[in-house]
Amino acid sequence: MIEAKVLDKSVSSEFDRVVSHPIQSWAWGDFKESLGCKVERLGIFEDGKLVDGFQVVFSKLPKLPLTVGYAGKCNLKHAELFPLLKEVARKHHAIFIKTEPNEWVTVSGEPSNDTVFQERRSFFLKHGARIGKSFFTRYDFHLDISGSEDELLESFHSKTRYNTKLAERKGVTVSENTTIEGMKDYVRLMYETTARQGFYNHNEAYFLKLLEIFPKEHICLMQAKYQEKVLTTWVLFCFNGTLYYPYGASSNEYRNVMPNNAVMWSSIRYGKVHSCQTFDLWGCLGPNPDENDSWFGFHKFKSGYNPELVEYIGTYDFVFRPVLYKLFNLADKIRWFLLKKK
16 A cells, blocks of 8 residues: 655654655755745655655745745655645645656767656656756766776776876865865855856855754765865765765866866765765756856866766646746746846
């Protein structure tokens, strides 16, 4: 017998064992609650045993008694979950719940037309979903780090391998600094990076709260220094056998000593020590990337490690207030238009 239930904290450990991504973890929900969101954790039970989990974060709209829900990198495989989604949406006065299932296929050359992929999309649409605007990137790089260090180095592109060794020869040092000071270093570098690349990120309070709440075994700050100056800091997540690279920032100075390559190699070694088999590089441009795209530099850097290119199954919105959903999307388009004008 399969049934869906709303969960409480008594099953937090079991929940973390069955979800597939750190932003579905119980601690991530606690973190989002500390920022003022409301969180619901749902579970799928088979013969009384928790076999799957699903977390929704509800964010309140300014000056309105309404919310929008988000379930990023979720598991969404059981039809029994959909009636419960409606219940929690009603409870939180949600306009819609945006879901981004943590499902992918390997691609090469062109976007995927994989049959299983299409069947899964049909499953979501059949149960009332609409194709939604994505939050995460459509494509990602997954790097297999299960081999030996020598095998991994040999698999990198020659330029990447050269830059990794160059950083070492130049005297770049890398160390873990998962502390408040380390996070403040990251934030300082983040402001340099966002100014240089022209994208948006969270503020210092957000990252300090993340460090406070996220379990120490699941988060790591890796720093590269040159001549005692912090040049690069990455925030890493380690969860259920996978290492993740969600946040990275670097200085405008001494870029020629390749601190990012040094941090990448140290991060891979960190993942191996912590029994990770895969390194999720948290997004890329996909096949045939545009060299004029502002993200091309990130894409090229990551591709040098010879990772596997994957395509995610997409974004699906479960809409409960159709008129307000249209108004929300219109307001969102206007907001981003104005932000890009700044």
